[in-house]
Amino acid sequence: xxxxxxxxxxxxxxxxxxxxxxxxxxxxxxxxxxxxxxxxxxxxxxxxxxxxxxxxxxxxxxxxxxxxxxxxxxxxxxxxxxxxxxxxxxxxxxxxxxxxxxxxxxxxxxxxxxxxxxxxxxxxxxxxxxxxxxxxxxxxxxxxxxxxxxxxxxxxxxxxxxxxxxxxxxxxxxxxxxxxxxxxxxxxxxxxxxxxxxxxxxxxxxxxxxxxxxxxxxxxxxxxxxxxxxxxxxxxxxxxxxxxxxxxxxxxxxxxxxxxxxxxxxxxxxxxxxxxxxxxxxxxxxxxxxxxxxxxxxxxxxxxxxxxxxxxxxxxxxxxxxxxxxxxxxxx
Numbered sequence: 001x002x003x004x005x006x007x008x009x010x011x012x013x014x015x016x017x018x019x020x021x022x023x024x025x026x027x028x029x030x031x032x033x034x035x036x037x038x039x040x041x042x043x044x045x046x047x048x049x050x051x052x053x054x055x056x057x058x059x060x061x062x063x064x065x066x067x068x069x070x071x072x073x074x075x076x077x078x079x080x081x082x083x084x085x086x087x088x089x090x091x092x093x094x095x096x097x098x099x100x101x102x103x104x105x106x107x108x109x110x111x112x113x114x115x116x117x118x119x120x121x122x123x124x125x126x127x128x129x130x131x132x133x134x135x136x137x138x139x140x141x142x143x144x145x146x147x148x149x150x151x152x153x154x155x156x157x158x159x160x161x162x163x164x165x166x167x168x169x170x171x172x173x174x175x176x177x178x179x180x181x182x183x184x185x186x187x188x189x190x191x192x193x194x195x196x197x198x199x200x201x202x203x204x205x206x207x208x209x210x211x212x213x214x215x216x217x218x219x220x221x222x223x224x225x226x227x228x229x230x231x232x233x234x235x236x237x238x239x240x241x242x243x244x245x246x247x248x249x250x251x252x253x254x255x256x257x258x259x260x261x262x263x264x265x266x267x268x269x270x271x272x273x274x275x276x277x278x279x280x281x282x283x284x285x286x287x288x289x290x291x292x293x294x295x296x297x298x299x300x301x302x303x304x305x306x307x308x309x310x311x312x313x314x315x316x317x318x319x320x321x322x323x324x325x326x327x328x329x330x331x332x
Contacts, residue, residue, distance in 0.1 A: 014192050016087055018172040021179045021190065024081040028110070031081075032061060044319070062115045070107050071227055077197055078190075079110055080231060086193045102186070109182040117160075124153045129322075278302055279315055292324035300327065 036057055043054035053060060072080050077088035093103045127146050130136055136143045163181050170176035178184035278285045280302035287300040294313040298306075307313075307320050 015177070016085070016190050016192060018168065018179070020085045020087065021171065022168065024079075024085045024087065025180075027081040027084060028079075028114070035061065058115060058118065062111055066107050066111045068227070068230065069111055070103060072231070073103050073106060075227055076231075077193070079106075082190065083193065083231070087190045088193050088197060090189045090191055105186055106188065109186060113182065120153065121157070124149070280306055288328040288330070290326045290328055291320055292326055293318040293320040297328065300325070 039050060039054045039057055042050040069079050072078070072083070073089070073093040075094070076083045077092050077094050079089075082088065089106070091098050093106065127136070127150055130146070131150060136146050167176065167178060167180050167184070171179040176184075177189050179190070183189065276284055278299045279296065280298055283299075285297065285299050288297050289300040289303050290297045291303060291307070291313055294316040296313065296315050298314075303314075303325060304322065307322055307325065311320060312318060313320050
């Protein structure tokens with residue numbers, strides 16, 4: 001009987017456009033990138049306070065985002081990115097007929113699954129770099145599994161992206177009511193918010209009476225205000241970020257950099273070690289390799305291991321990466 005009622009209500013709701021659906025999907029990745037850039041800047045300016053957060057950003061972001069999205073689903077009827085585009089889920093996660101397990105499943109699909117995909121891609125990139133350097137040449141079980149992963153992951157990634165594209169096309173052409181494989185897997189569709197959903201007290205009619213005994217209306221109101229405040233802050237922050245990007249890109253397109261004077265060269269870094277000695281191993285250099293961020297020359301094995309772990313120049317402390325290693329070849 002409840003299922004009949006749900007399908008009867010669905011027919012009266014308007015279907016979001018493909019642009020709204022793609023917009024809210026892209027907003028989630030844009031918000032994560034914005035927070036990552038914010039903590040990167042904070043970590044570079046104050047590594048002692050924010051360095052640990054930046055190094056473990058992915059895990060902390062998944063934890064905080066999971067809690068926030070769960071509360072947002074329970075109180076607002078949809079994920080933050082969905083309500084940002086005035087969308088909500090059917091069945092309504094605030095309804096008494098929707099279990100907490102299903103809401104948790106939505107959170108896993110929206111937050112945890114993308115995190116796992118990013119980790120798989122990161123593992124693939126690291127293994128690909130190891131393979132290009134010849135680190136997987138030995139015939140060990142671990143290396144064989146790594147080589148197998150290098151072959152399997154591109155196929156999985158291709159099939160995943162192709163399935164998403166097919167669902168987008170089917171949704172845009174009206175052949176499917178689901179815009180993604182995960183939404184189809186959980187039998188969930190989207191519709192526009194109504195005027196009742198936009199009211200501040202919309203959540204009250206969906207909270208079970210037995211839960212009122214555990215949490216008073218005051219606490220529920222505080223949670224609702226807290227979620228609403230975070231939602232408003234992120235919305236305003238997203239608008240300001242887009243505005244600043246547009247403003248600086250506009251200025252960049254109209255500013256001519258050719259008449260600007262050449263900046264003076266940096267001061268010579270004091271170093272008492274002879275020029276043919278590696279600063280790390282304190283021995284005569286072999287397989288000379290320059291670090292582009294600072295210009296100093298080291299042994300290739302020494303500087304490779306150091307930059308891979310510390311991500312900086314051992315002499316100047318400048319931020320560095322493995323891509324900045326330049327091998328030097330001397331003419332015999």
